Amino acid sequence: MFINGQWVLSSSEKTRDIINPATGEIIAVVTEGKDNDAILAIESAKAAFKDDSVWRNMSAEERGALLYRIADLIEENIDEMARTESINTGKLFRETRYDDVYAAVGAFRYYGGIATSLQGHTANHSKDLLAMTIREPIGICSIIVPWNYPLGTAAASIAPALAAGNTIIVKPASLTPLTTIMLFEIFEEAGLPEGVANLVLGSGSNIGKELIANKNVNKIVFTGSTKTGMDIIRDSSSSLKKLALELGGKSPVIVFDDSDIDVVADNVMFGIFLSQGQLCVAGSRLLVQEDIYHKFVENLVKRVGSIKVGMPFDENAEFGPLISKEHMHYVLNYIEAGIKEGAKLAVGGKRITDGDFGNGYFVEPTVFIDCKNHMRIVQEEIFGPVLTVQSFSTEEEAINMANDTIYGLAGAVFTKDIEKALRVCKSVKSGILWVNTYLEAGSSLPVTPYKQSGIGVVGGVQGLEEFTVLKQINMSLNPKKTNWFSE
Structure with missing residues (x-):
C-alpha cells in the first residue's frame, strides 16, 4: 500500500493471492489491509489538505502540469501496464491497451488541461455590495474502484479529484489491484506531494467500510452494483458526505x-x-x-x-x-x-x-x-x-x-x-x-444516471465541479452601521 508517500505492508500481515482468470494461476501476492490502515491513509490525506500544505498552495496551473506529467508516464509504460491489466483481468490485450490504459492517459490529460477552468461568478446587487462565488476543493475523497476497468475507471475519478485540489484515498477491487499499484508508482515518480494520494488494499467489507463511514471523508466515489451502492448510502449516513455512485445497468x-x-x-x-x-x-x-x-x-x-x-x-x-x-x-x-x-x-x-x-x-x-x-x-x-x-x-x-x-x-x-x-x-x-452506434463517446461531456443506476455527475467540466464546494462571499464596499438597534 502507499500511505503518506511510503510503501507499506498491512498491519495485519495478511496477504491475498491474485489470480489470472485465463489460466487460474496465481500471478501476484498483495498485502491485505484492515480498518486501521484505512485510518492511517485518511489521516495522511487530512494532513496533506491543511491550508498551509504544499498541495493546498499549488496553483491550478501547477496541478494541471502534474496531471500532464502523470499522463506522459502512463503512456511511456503503456505496454507494460496493458499486459499487467490483461493478465489480471483476463481481458484481451488489444482491449486493455487501446481502451483501458489509453482511457487513463486521456483522463489525466483532459483534467490536467481544464484544471484552471474552475470559476465562480459575481453579482451586482447594489453599488455598495460585491457578491461573488468561488469554488474550493471539497476535501478528502474515498475512491473505490471496480474490477472490470481498473485503471480507466480509477483515472476517471482520480484525475478530476486531483485537478480540483483534493486529497484522495484509492481502494482498487480486491481481484484487480495490480495496475492501480503501478499507477501509484507513477504518482511517486511524477512528484505528487506526500499524503495527497494514498493507496489501500483489502476487502470492501473491512477496509472499505472505514473509507465510507469515517467522518473525515468528504466525498465517496464508487462504481459497482446497485446493492453495494445502497449499502454505501446507508453506511455513510452517520456524517453527511457527497456521493458519486455509478451503479447497475440493463441497457x-x-x-x-x-x-x-x-x-x-x-x-x-x-x-x-x-x-x-x-x-x-x-x-x-x-x-x-x-x-x-x-x-x-x-x-x-x-x-x-x-x-x-x-x-x-x-x-x-x-x-x-x-x-x-x-x-x-x-x-x-x-x-x-x-x-x-x-x-x-x-x-x-x-x-x-x-x-x-x-x-x-x-x-x-x-x-x-x-x-x-x-x-x-x-x-x-x-x-x-x-x-x-x-x-x-x-x-x-x-x-x-x-x-x-x-x-x-x-x-x-x-x-x-x-x-x-x-x-x-x-x-x-x-x-x-x-x-446508430454504441460505446462511442468522449470525456468532455457529462452524464447523470437515471433511477437506480446511480447518483452524481461524471465527466466534463461539470464532473470537475462535482469535486468542489461552491462558496458565496458578500463584500461591502462602503462599511456602515445597520442602525437596526438603538444606541
Whole structure:
C-alpha cells in the first residue's frame, strides 16, 4: 500500500493471492489491509489538505502540469501496464491497451488541461455590495474502484479529484489491484506531494467500510452494483458526505425496421460482448421491431456463434474469460434461470472447457431470444456475455419496454429516421444514449444516471465541479452601521 508517500505492508500481515482468470494461476501476492490502515491513509490525506500544505498552495496551473506529467508516464509504460491489466483481468490485450490504459492517459490529460477552468461568478446587487462565488476543493475523497476497468475507471475519478485540489484515498477491487499499484508508482515518480494520494488494499467489507463511514471523508466515489451502492448510502449516513455512485445497468438497444441489419448486428455484438459483457453500460437488452425480428435474429445468432474465443494475448482472439470462478458461476446460474423461465437459448450458454480453456473462467457468448419483460434475465443485471432479445411492434411499445426496469444508465436507438431517434432518446430514461452506434463517446461531456443506476455527475467540466464546494462571499464596499438597534 502507499500511505503518506511510503510503501507499506498491512498491519495485519495478511496477504491475498491474485489470480489470472485465463489460466487460474496465481500471478501476484498483495498485502491485505484492515480498518486501521484505512485510518492511517485518511489521516495522511487530512494532513496533506491543511491550508498551509504544499498541495493546498499549488496553483491550478501547477496541478494541471502534474496531471500532464502523470499522463506522459502512463503512456511511456503503456505496454507494460496493458499486459499487467490483461493478465489480471483476463481481458484481451488489444482491449486493455487501446481502451483501458489509453482511457487513463486521456483522463489525466483532459483534467490536467481544464484544471484552471474552475470559476465562480459575481453579482451586482447594489453599488455598495460585491457578491461573488468561488469554488474550493471539497476535501478528502474515498475512491473505490471496480474490477472490470481498473485503471480507466480509477483515472476517471482520480484525475478530476486531483485537478480540483483534493486529497484522495484509492481502494482498487480486491481481484484487480495490480495496475492501480503501478499507477501509484507513477504518482511517486511524477512528484505528487506526500499524503495527497494514498493507496489501500483489502476487502470492501473491512477496509472499505472505514473509507465510507469515517467522518473525515468528504466525498465517496464508487462504481459497482446497485446493492453495494445502497449499502454505501446507508453506511455513510452517520456524517453527511457527497456521493458519486455509478451503479447497475440493463441497457436497452432499440432496433427499428429501417435499419441496416449487418451494421446493427455488428454494433450490438460490440455493445454486449466487449469485455465479455462485464461493463456497466453493456447493451444487454435487444429490442427488435417485429417486421425484421426473425431475419435479424438469424443473422445475429450466426455471427455470435462464430466469435473467436481465445487467450488474452492471442492476436486473433475476440473474446476472453470472465473475471473469476465465482463470477463465472454467477453468470451460469443466470443462464440456467433463463432456460427455466422459458426463454429460448439460441446460441452459447455453457462453460468452455476445451483444452487450456478448462483452467480458466470462460463462458460462451450467449443469446436468448423470444424473451419476456418479466423474466429475471431481462430485468436483472447479469454483468456477463448474455444478451436477451425481444420483439416490439410500435415506437410507443419499444419505449415502454425500454423503460420497464429499475435501471437507467445507457441505451441505443438504430434507425434512419433521425426525428424518430430523437423522440425515442427523449423518452427513454437513461443517462447516456447512442444513435446508430454504441460505446462511442468522449470525456468532455457529462452524464447523470437515471433511477437506480446511480447518483452524481461524471465527466466534463461539470464532473470537475462535482469535486468542489461552491462558496458565496458578500463584500461591502462602503462599511456602515445597520442602525437596526438603538444606541
